[in-house]
Amino acid sequence: MTKADLIEEVSRVVEMTRKESEVIVEAIFDSIVRSLRTGDKIEIRGFGSFRTRQRQPRIGRNPKTGARVEVPAKKIPYFKPSKELKDVVNNSAATPTESPAPEQVPNL
Numbered sequence: 872m873t874k875a876d877l878i879e880e881v882s883r884v885v886e887m888t889r890k891e892s893e894v895i896v897e898a899i900f901d902s903i904v905r906s907l908r909t910g911d912k913i914e915i916r917g918f919g920s921f922r923t924r925q926r927q928p929r930i931g932r933n934p935k936t937g938a939r940v941e942v943p944a945k946k947i948p949y950f951k952p953s954k955e956l957k958d959v960v961n962n963s964a965a966t967p968t969e970s971p972a973p974e975q976v977p978n979l
Contacts, residue, residue, distance in 0.1 A: 907948055919952040 872880075874896065882892035903921055906913050913921040923946040931942045952960075 915953075917953055917955045919950055919956055921948060921950050923947065924949045 878889060878893045878896050881887070881896060882889045885892065887895075903913055907921060907923055910923065926945050926947055928944045929942050931940045932938065933940050
């Protein structure tokens, strides 16, 4: 699902114009980003939580030249799904327990 698909879905479900739905979706995303930039944690019950994690500085390699490159420390966004979300995803995606039998290929 893309951002445009999400906007269309909100517009359809809430029966608003696409422009109004776009403002709502943008406001939610902007709030999440603003909170993460200030170091806050966002917790949405039944969905999951957003937070940042600190990555340590390290030595990497340029894949083209093989030269060593210093990669500085940085913060990365991290999403942890809630138990409810995991359960919904795992129970709705019915995975077959057995794979189908391979087709018989005649000997030539």
